[in-house]
Amino acid sequence: MARTDALTLDHAALLEGPAPSLARKLLWGFARVFSILALIVAWEGLARSGAFTPFVLPSLSSVIERIWSDAISGELAINTGLTVYRALVGFLISMVGGVLIGVAMSRNAIANWFFDPIVSVGFPMPKIAFLPVVILWLGVYDVAKITIIVVDAIFPVIAATLIAIRSVERELIWSARNMGANDRELMWQIVLPAAAPQVLTGLQVALPLSMIVAVVAEMLMGGYGLGGAMMTASRFADSRGVFAGIVEIAIVGYVLIKAMSILRRRLLIWHQEANEPTTA
Amino acid sequence: MSSQPQIAIDKVAHVYRPPRGRPVLALEEISLQVQQREFVALLGPSGCGKSTLLYLIGGFLPVEKGSITVNGEPVKAPGPDRGIVFQHFALFPWKTVRDNILYGLERKTMPRAEREEQAQHFIDLVGLGGFEDSYPSQLSGGMKQRTALARTLAFDPSILLMDEPFGALDAQTRHLMQAELLSIWQRTPKTVIFVTHDVQEAVYLADRVAVMSARPGRIKTIVDTKFDKKDAGIFKSKGFVEKVDELWNLVRDEAIKAERRAP
Numbered sequence: 001m002a003r004t005d006a007l008t009l010d011h012a013a014l015l016e017g018p019a020p021s022l023a024r025k026l027l028w029g030f031a032r033v034f035s036i037l038a039l040i041v042a043w044e045g046l047a048r049s050g051a052f053t054p055f056v057l058p059s060l061s062s063v064i065e066r067i068w069s070d071a072i073s074g075e076l077a078i079n080t081g082l083t084v085y086r087a088l089v090g091f092l093i094s095m096v097g098g099v100l101i102g103v104a105m106s107r108n109a110i111a112n113w114f115f116d117p118i119v120s121v122g123f124p125m126p127k128i129a130f131l132p133v134v135i136l137w138l139g140v141y142d143v144a145k146i147t148i149i150v151v152d153a154i155f156p157v158i159a160a161t162l163i164a165i166r167s168v169e170r171e172l173i174w175s176a177r178n179m180g181a182n183d184r185e186l187m188w189q190i191v192l193p194a195a196a197p198q199v200l201t202g203l204q205v206a207l208p209l210s211m212i213v214a215v216v217a218e219m220l221m222g223g224y225g226l227g228g229a230m231m232t233a234s235r236f237a238d239s240r241g242v243f244a245g246i247v248e249i250a251i252v253g254y255v256l257i258k259a260m261s262i263l264r265r266r267l268l269i270w271h272q273e274a275n276e277p278t279t280a
Numbered sequence: 281m282s283s284q285p286q287i288a289i290d291k292v293a294h295v296y297r298p299p300r301g302r303p304v305l306a307l308e309e310i311s312l313q314v315q316q317r318e319f320v321a322l323l324g325p326s327g328c329g330k331s332t333l334l335y336l337i338g339g340f341l342p343v344e345k346g347s348i349t350v351n352g353e354p355v356k357a358p359g360p361d362r363g364i365v366f367q368h369f370a371l372f373p374w375k376t377v378r379d380n381i382l383y384g385l386e387r388k389t390m391p392r393a394e395r396e397e398q399a400q401h402f403i404d405l406v407g408l409g410g411f412e413d414s415y416p417s418q419l420s421g422g423m424k425q426r427t428a429l430a431r432t433l434a435f436d437p438s439i440l441l442m443d444e445p446f447g448a449l450d451a452q453t454r455h456l457m458q459a460e461l462l463s464i465w466q467r468t469p470k471t472v473i474f475v476t477h478d479v480q481e482a483v484y485l486a487d488r489v490a491v492m493s494a495r496p497g498r499i500k501t502i503v504d505t506k507f508d509k510k511d512a513g514i515f516k517s518k519g520f521v522e523k524v525d526e527l528w529n530l531v532r533d534e535a536i537k538a539e540r541r542a543p
């Protein structure tokens with residue numbers, strides 16, 4: 001049959017798509033960060049207006065100076081590195097464990113019988129309440145901090161995996177079976193890829209959760225890390241140090257979430273959503 | 281022709297039991313025998329259980345009442361001997377057109393180059409050259425359907441179960457695809473069960489047309505429709521037009537019944 005559907009190339013101009021003007025691009029770029037810029041300007045303006053003492057509200061510029069000096073002394077790298085390390089290790093354990101438990105629950109009645117009540121009761125619970133128990137059992141070092149992160153972040157992964165696998169269209173599975181796929185191939189080549197969008201959504205919930213719990217655990221358990229450093233600063237009435245911590249946490253959180261959404265777009269290149277223009 | 285039918289469906293019934301809601305009797309006492317290399321079309325009103333019957337033959341749904349044998353063996357599970365083209369395509373959305381078609385070939389023992397060649401052959405056959413690397417979400421309905429068609433034809437099943445395989449195609453492409461299907465069927469030994477709503481298509485393609493009754497589905501009549509497919513004027517010949525008319529009336533009666541019975 002002739003290639004009636006193939007595009008001919010004299011439509012090159014059409015294929016290029018509308019080119020947004022430079023002014024439009026700049027305006028759009030500015031609009032997207034407007035609220036953040038407004039907040040920054042308001043902070044700096046308020047701090048300099050004299051309405052607050054520098055102790056209550058240090059100016060943003062002085063906070064940035066502080067971050068800079070921490071960066072030079074190496075303190076920033078240690079604290080950020082430790083927090084991100086704990087959050088990411090906790091996240092990765094939650095990812096692997098959550099997907100495994102979700103898969104097991106979807107395939108095995110005994111696993112489902114065992115885990116289902118735990119997930120139902122555990123998911124809505126504030127898991128940070130287990131912190132005293134974790135401290136009793138595991139102390140206050142990395143193992144304890146990562147444990148409490150996993151206890152929190154694993155639930156959205158389990159729930160997303162379970163729902164994702166259950167909602168895989170039966171015709172996709174039949175189709176693969178028809179072409180001779182065995183149980184293992186079915187799981188790895190069909191069920192998990194089909195479930196990927198929803199599993200990734202679960203992971204996108206688990207990642208910021210890991211970061212939040214990492215900081216909170218550090219605040220409550222002490223030691224190095226962004227949360228610990230903020231508590232120390234607070235104890236020593238070092239308000240610039242406290243605000244520096246907030247700015248650092250905001251930036252680290254943003255970078256992590258952005259990285260995750262880039263990863264999602266990469267992985268789901270085949271998905272309908274990848275065909276639509278970006279909004280974020 | 282061998283005396284034993286290749287596909288023997290004997291008094292098969294099927295009940296859907298949704299987790300919530302009432303059970304649905306989709307098929308009631310279906311019996312049908314299909315010989316090797318035969319082309320049988322299934323006609324019947326929407327909801328009469330045509331897809332369900334294909335799912336049972338394909339081994340996707342368990343046969344709970346009656347029996348279905350293929351080559352004398354009771355159907356227990358799906359297998360590549362019975363290739364199905366699903367009504368709703370069931371393409372793997374994370375695979376490109378080419379990879380979708382390669383999936384069935386990967387499990388065959390043949391060199392990689394031959395596999396790729398085979399896939400390309402069927403891509404060209406259904407007119408999707410240039411779209412090998414597109415994902416299903418980037419294709420039109422008709423293109424998805426042609427991908428599904430190519431995917432099933434590519435792994436070369438000896439039995440083809442086709443569920444309205446040309447339903448999403450425009451009239452012209454439909455004619456081309458009908459001709460391709462006929463030529464494949466004539467060149468390679470294949471048995472075809474072909475579901476359609478298009479009476480003319482059924483009469484043109486099939487050796488026999490089975491008309492199903494409104495739900496719960498039964499085989500109402502089976503009509504012989506052997507015509508010389510090579511005859512260019514077949515669509516206008518008297519015999520052909522009369523057959524189409526006869527079947528049309530049978531199908532319409534059932535469609536009206538189905539309508540009346542609907543709540």
Ligand SMILES: Nc1ncnc2c1ncn2[C@@H]1O[C@H](COP(=O)(O)OP(=O)(O)OP(=O)(O)O)[C@@H](O)[C@H]1O
Pocket residue numbers: 296297298304305306324325326327328329330331332333367495
């Ligand atoms: N998964 C299901 N659960 C419950 N009932 C179902 C299910 N699938 C089909 N049915 C019912 O079984 C009957 C037969 O469905 P089936 O899909 O086989 O019809 P069909 O003849 O292929 O119709 P169409 O021509 O519209 O494709 C329908 O009346 C439908 O309501």
Ligand SMILES: [Mg+2]
Pocket residue numbers: 330331332367443
């Ligand atoms: Mg159907």
